[in-house]
Structures are given as structure tokens and as C-alpha cells.
Amino acid sequence: MKNFALVGAAGYVAPRHMKAIKETGNDLLVALDKNDSVGVLDRYFPDTLFFTEEKLFIKYIEQLKRDENKKIDYFSVCSPNHLHDYHVSMALRAGANVICEKPLTLNPSNIDILEAVEKESAGTIYTILQLRLHPSIIKLKKRINQENKRQKYNVDLTYITARGNWYQNSWKGSQTKSGGIAINIGIHFFDMLLWLFGELKDSYLHVKEKNKMAGYLELERARVRWFLSIDKKTLPDVILKKGMPVYRSMIVDKQEISFTNGFTDLHTESYGKVLAKKGFKMQEARPSIELASLIRNSVKVNLGEKHFFLA
Structure with missing residues (x-):
């Protein structure tokens, strides 16, 4: 079982990621969104710790790193498009792998920046191309x-x-x-x-x-x-x-x-590919x-x- 964090829990596509985490046999430990309309968590992970403030979310992620059984293995990024590359970088700097919803970034030049951050970290960036x-x-x-x-x-x-x-x-x-x-x-x-x-x-x-x-x-x-x-x-x-x-x-x-x-049912398969190290990079x-x-x-x-x- 892998431990997940999710950014953008109140978004339209987030439930597909929650479902994929659940159906691949993993756990969602913590989630973040500035909006608090996240009752969908009860359907999949009622015990997930939820934050609306990013600083508190990051602080908690840092605390989890000290526990080998609770450290975050993967971040799922479901935030608005213009925040994707920022949240992907945040996940890498937290020592995790990343599964990012489309698009990975709005501007091609930012891919070069993400590539540099990925090389400096222990994590890998994957994206959903279902x-x-x-x-x-x-x-x-x-x-x-x-x-x-x-x-x-x-x-x-x-x-x-x-x-x-x-x-x-x-x-x-x-x-x-x-x-x-x-x-x-x-x-x-x-x-x-x-x-x-x-x-x-x-x-x-x-x-x-x-x-x-x-x-x-x-x-x-x-x-x-x-x-x-x-x-x-x-x-x-x-x-x-x-x-x-x-x-x-x-x-x-x-x-x-x-x-x-x-068309909307392929996130679980996408997650299965990522967890098998065969996801789209x-x-x-x-x-x-x-x-x-x-x-x-x-x-x-x-x-x-x-x-x-x-x-």
C-alpha cells in the first residue's frame, strides 16, 4: 500500500483520482484545497486529514516524512491548470512522486524547469494521458x-x-x-x-x-x-x-x-500503470x-x- 496526498480535493476531476487511489489498493492520508466543499472524501477516504491552508498542509507532510510508514509516496495534483507546475514542484521537493492531471503545464518552457527540479529530487513526474x-x-x-x-x-x-x-x-x-x-x-x-x-x-x-x-x-x-x-x-x-x-x-x-x-473511466488504469512504473512521463x-x-x-x-x- 502506497501513501498519497492530493492537491485540489474540491475540483471537478478530483473524485476520479480518489477512486483510482482506492481501487488500486492505496491510502489517501492528506488532502488540500482552499475550498472546503470536499464531502466526496467520505465516499472514498473519510479518515483523510484535510487542509485549506497550504502552509499547514506542507508542515504536516514534513511531519509524516519522519515516520517510514506514513511518509507520502505520491502526490496527486488536481488543482487549477495554472497551478499544476507549482504543485508538481512542491511534491518533488517533499520527496514524493507525482501524478498530475492534464495539462502538466500551460507553457512548454516550464517543462524544462520541471525537468530540472525532477533531476534534483528523488521523485518522478507522471501525467494522465488516458x-x-x-x-x-x-x-x-x-x-x-x-x-x-x-x-x-x-x-x-x-x-x-x-x-x-x-x-x-x-x-x-x-x-x-x-x-x-x-x-x-x-x-x-x-x-x-x-x-x-x-x-x-x-x-x-x-x-x-x-x-x-x-x-x-x-x-x-x-x-x-x-x-x-x-x-x-x-x-x-x-x-x-x-x-x-x-x-x-x-x-x-x-x-x-x-x-x-x-472516456472518464480510465484513471484507475492510469494509476495502475504508474504504480507499475509504466506510467506516462x-x-x-x-x-x-x-x-x-x-x-x-x-x-x-x-x-x-x-x-x-x-x-
Whole structure:
């Protein structure tokens, strides 16, 4: 059994990490969040010691280091995006390994800083790239490798996840805190595309609004037209009629690749990989962070093939 600390316990994604810690047979000793709406702890770890003040949290972590049976082995970082690299550094300096929710950092240059801190510490940084573990995506990866096509694949990627008015008034609506929807919503999909189809050759941006973005990627083995949105009005009619708030679709050479089911259920598997020393490390996250950063800082241009939602 490994001992965990969790930063960002009141956040949206924190329960998935708590569940993963529980289901992999480990213990959550201590948690931190400036907000105290953390009743979800009772579902998984009612005995977890909870702090709202970082200084007291760190002091307690230091105390635990003196007890071999209670020292923290892993930090789970679920805080707002702009705090991830800070909390990852904090965990490393506390002598622990780190499992960080996406994105590891908002700016590619900060990866170099984290790399230096990691080398100076005894811990290792891991990040959550759960779409690489999705059965449908693994199957597609095997197909691509086996086919070894000379021609590029044609890909249409669509991800719409409806969010209410609260979104823009929270840290997620802030470009400086969340990185905008290119990072907060799109980072997993950009990682998946790069993992499947190889390195970036070119990128064009067609739509850049606070609620939606769209563009074109020229990858080593694919031409990708992508569309991201948190606007309910962009959901297809068939999805709206079903009352569903989310639509995920990837069409590869006119064949639909379904990964809607199971998308939110892969944290436990991600934790299992980390605990077996097979998790995704920092450098594996770099290409998608570089791409998402490029996209969010791009100016709209009328170049490249457009997603069919823009026709």
C-alpha cells in the first residue's frame, strides 16, 4: 500500500483520482484545497486529514516524512491548470512522486524547469494521458501501424461538452488560468492525435472564440480537421434530442471511431500503470502541450481544410 496526498480535493476531476487511489489498493492520508466543499472524501477516504491552508498542509507532510510508514509516496495534483507546475514542484521537493492531471503545464518552457527540479529530487513526474489507454484508440493505433499506408489518413475530430454560464466565471474561463479550451478541453485529443499519427507538420486555426475553436492539422500520417466546443448550441440535433451534454466523434477515412464510452473511466488504469512504473512521463506530454500552446496563441487564418461543422 502506497501513501498519497492530493492537491485540489474540491475540483471537478478530483473524485476520479480518489477512486483510482482506492481501487488500486492505496491510502489517501492528506488532502488540500482552499475550498472546503470536499464531502466526496467520505465516499472514498473519510479518515483523510484535510487542509485549506497550504502552509499547514506542507508542515504536516514534513511531519509524516519522519515516520517510514506514513511518509507520502505520491502526490496527486488536481488543482487549477495554472497551478499544476507549482504543485508538481512542491511534491518533488517533499520527496514524493507525482501524478498530475492534464495539462502538466500551460507553457512548454516550464517543462524544462520541471525537468530540472525532477533531476534534483528523488521523485518522478507522471501525467494522465488516458486516451492512450482507451481500447478503441489502442485498436486504431495497432491498425495504423499494421497498414503502414503511404497516403495520409483523413481525420475529422469533434468534441463538444456543454458547459453552463458558470464556466466563464470560474478559473476555467480565464485564458491565463486554464489556457482556454484549446488546453482545458482539447489537450487530451491533441495528445491522442500526435500519438496516433505522428509529429506536427503544420497547423491552421479557423475559429477562435471563448466557447469554441476549430482548425486544421497536418501531421506526419494524417490530415486532421478538428472542432472543440463548450457551447450547447453546437451539439448535433440527434444528441440534443437524447438530452446528452457531450458529443465525441473521430472519423478516420470515413470510418467512425467510437470512444464516447469509457472516456472518464480510465484513471484507475492510469494509476495502475504508474504504480507499475509504466506510467506516462513528462516528456511524453511535451508535444501536445507545445501544440495546444501554439493553437491558443495563433491568429485565425483562412488556410487549411475546414471541419464539416464550418461548411
